[in-house]
Amino acid sequence: MAEVEETLKRIQAHKGVIGTIVVNAEGIPIRTTLDNSTTVQYAGLLHQLTMKARSTVRDIDPQNDLTFLRIRSKKHEIMVAPDKEYLLIVIQNPCE
Amino acid sequence: VSQHITETASTCRVPKKLLAETKDILSWLNPLRESGNTNNIYPLNVCWHREVLLPLTMLTTRVNVPVPNKVKFCIVFDEQGKDVTPRPLYRPEPSASLHRQSKILSTQDFSGATGSDFLSSFSMHQTSGVNASLVGPFSRTYGSSTISKSTTSTTESMADEIKNIFIFTLFNLTDVQVRRDEIKEQLTKEDIDKRVDIYLTETETIWLLDMPTVMMSVESEDAEKVQERNKDYIELCKNKVGNDRFVERMMQTLNGAPKTKEVQCEKILMEDKGIMATSWDLYDSFNALEPMLTSSVTERSSRPTKSITSSSIIDLESVILARIHEEEKDHSEAILKSEKFQQDLFFMERILMENVFQPKLAAYRQLPVLLEEAEEGEEEEEEKKETVVSSSLLLDLSEAPEEILPPNLERLWSYTCEWTNGHNVSSMAWNKLNPDLLAVGYGQFGFQEQKKGLACCWSLKNPMWPERIYQCDHGVTALDFSLANPNLLAVGMYNGTIAIYNVQTHNTTALLDSSESFDKHIGPVWQLKWIEQDRGITGDDKGEILISISADGRITKWLIRKGLGCTDLMKLKRTASERKKLTGEKEKKSEALISRQAPGMCFDFHPRNTNIYLAGTEEGHIHKCSCSYNEQFLETYRAHKGPVYKIAWNPFSADMFLSCSADWSIILWRQDSVRPILTFSSTTNVVHDIMWSPKSAFVFAAVNEGRVEIWDLSVSTLDPLIVTFANPGVKFTTVLFARNTDCILIGDNNGIVSVYELRNMTASDSNKHLS
Numbered sequence: 118m119a120e121v122e123e124t125l126k127r128i129q130a131h132k133g134v135i136g137t138i139v140v141n142a143e144g145i146p147i148r149t150t151l152d153n154s155t156t157v158q159y160a161g162l163l164h165q166l167t168m169k170a171r172s173t174v175r176d177i178d179p180q181n182d183l184t185f186l187r188i189r190s191k192k193h194e195i196m197v198a199p200d201k202e203y204l205l206i207v208i209q210n211p212c213e
Numbered sequence: 214v215s216q217h218i219t220e221t222a223s224t225c226r227v228p229k230k231l232l233a234e235t236k237d238i239l240s241w242l243n244p245l246r247e248s249g250n251t252n253n254i255y256p257l258n259v260c261w262h263r264e265v266l267l268p269l270t271m272l273t274t275r276v277n278v279p280v281p282n283k284v285k286f287c288i289v290f291d292e293q294g295k296d297v298t299p300r301p302l303y304r305p306e307p308s309a310s311l312h313r314q315s316k317i318l319s320t321q322d323f324s325g326a327t328g329s330d331f332l333s334s335f336s337m338h339q340t341s342g343v344n345a346s347l348v349g350p351f352s353r354t355y356g357s358s359t360i361s362k363s364t365t366s367t368t369e370s371m372a373d374e375i376k377n378i379f380i381f382t383l384f385n386l387t388d389v390q391v392r393r394d395e396i397k398e399q400l401t402k403e404d405i406d407k408r409v410d411i412y413l414t415e416t417e418t419i420w421l422l423d424m425p426t427v428m429m430s431v432e433s434e435d436a437e438k439v440q441e442r443n444k445d446y447i448e449l450c451k452n453k454v455g456n457d458r459f460v461e462r463m464m465q466t467l468n469g470a471p472k473t474k475e476v477q478c479e480k481i482l483m484e485d486k487g488i489m490a491t492s493w494d495l496y497d498s499f500n501a502l503e504p505m506l507t508s509s510v511t512e513r514s515s516r517p518t519k520s521i522t523s524s525s526i527i528d529l530e531s532v533i534l535a536r537i538h539e540e541e542k543d544h545s546e547a548i549l550k551s552e553k554f555q556q557d558l559f560f561m562e563r564i565l566m567e568n569v570f571q572p573k574l575a576a577y578r579q580l581p582v583l584l585e586e587a588e589e590g591e592e593e594e595e596e597k598k599e600t601v602v603s604s605s606l607l608l609d610l611s612e613a614p615e616e617i618l619p620p621n622l623e624r625l626w627s628y629t630c631e632w633t634n635g636h637n638v639s640s641m642a643w644n645k646l647n648p649d650l651l652a653v654g655y656g657q658f659g660f661q662e663q664k665k666g667l668a669c670c671w672s673l674k675n676p677m678w679p680e681r682i683y684q685c686d687h688g689v690t691a692l693d694f695s696l697a698n699p700n701l702l703a704v705g706m707y708n709g710t711i712a713i714y715n716v717q718t719h720n721t722t723a724l725l726d727s728s729e730s731f732d733k734h735i736g737p738v739w740q741l742k743w744i745e746q747d748r749g750i751t752g753d754d755k756g757e758i759l760i761s762i763s764a765d766g767r768i769t770k771w772l773i774r775k776g777l778g779c780t781d782l783m784k785l786k787r788t789a790s791e792r793k794k795l796t797g798e799k800e801k802k803s804e805a806l807i808s809r810q811a812p813g814m815c816f817d818f819h820p821r822n823t824n825i826y827l828a829g830t831e832e833g834h835i836h837k838c839s840c841s842y843n844e845q846f847l848e849t850y851r852a853h854k855g856p857v858y859k860i861a862w863n864p865f866s867a868d869m870f871l872s873c874s875a876d877w878s879i880i881l882w883r884q885d886s887v888r889p890i891l892t893f894s895s896t897t898n899v900v901h902d903i904m905w906s907p908k909s910a911f912v913f914a915a916v917n918e919g920r921v922e923i924w925d926l927s928v929s930t931l932d933p934l935i936v937t938f939a940n941p942g943v944k945f946t947t948v949l950f951a952r953n954t955d956c957i958l959i960g961d962n963n964g965i966v967s968v969y970e971l972r973n974m975t976a977s978d979s980n981k982h983l984s
Contacts, residue, residue: 121549124558127678131565141548148549175493185560196564198557203548205557211568 128207135193138206140164147203159195163206167199290405302469563674570676573625576970577673579954622921622937622957622969628653628671629965630678636667638960640692640740641949646699648953649673650680652716653966656688656707658946663688668704670716671966681716683723691741697757705738709763711771725773732779736764740815746823746840760818760826766810768828768838783843785830787811817860821867829857835872837884852880852889859903865910873900879915881926891930895922902948912974914957916945921959923971937969 129137129150136151140160149156171183186197198205291297429439453459548554567574628651636655644650649672656666666688669679683704691705700717701724710733712723727733741761759771760782768783787809811830819825824840825847833853836846855875863869868884879900881891898917906912911926915933922933939945939961947960955971 118550121555121558124562128562128565132569134565172491176491179493179496194568196561198561200553203554205561207561207565209565209568
């Protein structure tokens with residue numbers, strides 16, 4: 118548990134990381150470094166996108182599964198580690 | 214009349230032949246009847262038959278019609294006990310005529326219908342209201358003999374018929390009543406509720422009239438009479454055609470009046486459900502089916518009726534299970550503690566690092582970095598759109614083959630974290646299996662500065678945090694990864710302890726420790742090496758052994774056999790200078806020795822012949838020894854004036870080796886010559902570490918305290934090719950070449966391991982040998 122906390126702290130303190138969010142399957146944030154409205158927005162939108170991505174991957178080959186999702190935009194990069202029970206989201210600005 | 218009726222009903226049989234001829238007679242025969250529905254179970258729509266009749270005769274009671282003898286009898290009651298026995302279509306039909314008489318049923322008229330489909334006949338009935346056809350049932354009742362009667366539809370005849378009917382019905386009723394009582398006793402509640410199976414079968418054909426042909430011999434007595442009769446008959450048939458006595462008459466089938474019955478059922482609930490059947494959904498459900506059947510199903514909570522998401526069995530189950538979990542424990546905590554989450558965090562961190570260090574890593578991997586364009590990614594390297602700082606330089610390189618820049622070291626990144634700050638990097642080793650995994654030992658060299666040491670495993674993918682941190686009580690002075698078991702890391706410490714760690718697990722305690730062993734080292738272990746040795750000579754198993762050299766003057770071989778057992782390979786004896794070597798007594802006299810043994814600083818095994826190795830001592834001597842002899846040295850090379858810190862065989866030219874020492878010099882030796890071949894001294898600093906380049910026979914790197922030097926012997930033997938200075942205050946202590954790339958790792962006394970890229974080095978032929 119302590120290791121998890123430590124790793125989370127390290128990630129949050131990492132260079133360029135704008136925010137870290139951990140939400141459970143129902144969209145309730147467990148850990149977040151952003152404000153609540155942004156967190157909820159991210160969680161909701163990314164949840165849908167993750168489901169769609171997973172569906173896409175599995176439609177092509179049902180034995181395959183989605184492990185990681187990265188969305189690179191102009192301003193920053195959103196990285197999502199999806200799971201059945203939670204979503205780990207990190208937003209990073211890699212330019213700095 | 215009633216008798217007559219029954220008689221006719223029972224005895225009227227029409228032979229099949231006659232049936233064909235007397236179609237009109239048959240036309241009024243109930244088609245259903247003909248098909249043999251003698252079980253008397255007719256569709257419910259026939260039951261009107263009885264109901265309609267009764268108002269005239271028996272208003273309240275329901276009547277079971279006595280079935281003609283041949284037909285089976287069955288009763289069907291509905292919930293209220295009402296008799297809803299399907300009534301036969303063909304019924305002694307005085308009743309039929311009765312109902313027609315009543316005005317109640319004026320709407321339900323009959324029309325002639327000879328169709329076999331009874332229902333269709335009903336509709337015909339209702340649409341047409343022909344009264345003339347009403348006659349039909351009358352006639353039918355009375356069989357063929359009543360054909361003549363059927364023509365009359367006068368009231369008198371009707372009256373007669375009604376009378377007849379009355380009698381009949383009365384007869385029926387009495388008959389029926391009795392039967393009904395009988396039946397009532399038998400019927401109980403269970404019988405009503407009981408499921409009754411009704412079988413509809415084709416019934417046997419009822420012969421109404423069967424007159425088989427009788428054969429007689431012509432010569433018999435009655436033959437003549439029969440012949441005459443036959444003749445008469447033939448004549449009769451002939452005469453029939455225009456005869457008044459024979460009238461063709463059409464008959465009608467009896468068509469009952471239809472009755473509409475309304476039935477109301479409970480409201481049928483409709484649910485909308487949308488499902489998207491994706492191929493993975495099908496796959497999941499299919500796979501989940503088998504285990505689901507065996508495992509106990511958890512209670513299902515009610516689901517919303519409208520759901521337009523994919524609903525595989527697994528999803529349902531997992532959501533429900535998740536809900537159950539919620540009740541039991543705090544869900545968010547569970548997530549955080551879950552292993553998958555840890556793993557995800559781990560990956561996330563690496564990916565973050567990758568984003569940050571991407572250009573450096575790309576350079577490490579020697580990927581061509583293009584300007585403003587997508588790179589050709591290789592393995593885990595990702596594309597980056599922004600220009601890379603060093604890309605411009607590399608671009609120049611690739612464009613212009615002539616070297617614009619001299620060979621130099623480009624700093625990429627450094628492995629450092631808060632744990633390692635302030636520690637002195639004492640040794641570095643690559644993992645034999647995974648060339649991206651680096652083990653770094655942190656420990657002070659000097660006696661005064663001793664503090665707790667560290668051994669860290671760093672991965673290329675995460676330069677900011679080590680994968681493993683092993684804290685040791687004493688400074689780490691040597692480490693090496695095993696070749697046979699790439700997960701074993703041997704760590705040697707300042708107090709002489711050797712510990713073996715398994716880097717696969719997250720366990721931070723050592724697998725094996727030599728601190729309990731008898732023959733453990735007393736002095737700091739300055740070098741460790743896993744050597745693959747053929748031990749056929751001594752009879753031991755062929756395999757890998759760990760060899761260590763320490764300041765107590767012993768070179769020991771460690772075996773992992775129920776703990777760490779060791780045997781000495783060699784004891785480094787102090788040897789005086791060459792001149793005095795022979796006289797042992799004189800040694801004692803001239804030198805007051807603290808110990809007979811010389812502290813060993815370093816060793817290196819011959820790359821090809823693992824029986825031969827070189828050992829360097831604090832005295833400055835280099836001894837060539839063999840594993841077979843543990844008493845004597847094969848050769849001693851004396852040239853250094855200070856402790857020999859490192860010895861390295863040239864990986865390409867098997868005869869040459871290099872040694873560096875605290876006397877500011879690096880000496881190149883040849884195996885067979887006791888005199889050095891070349892001496893490199895460029896600084897007045899202690900040379901801590903040297904290493905040959907794995908790519909070229911001529912290149913080696915050396916660190917002395919303030920700078921790192923790359924020597925290329927093919928270019929110059931006097932000056933190093935590249936010199937890079939350390940930051941002021943920082944002393945370089947160790948150097949390591951990377952095997953799979955042109956990079957060099959330099960450790961300093963601040964705990965930082967910097968990765969430098971060797972650039973603009975001319976590609977030297979690795980097959981060349983030093984002459």
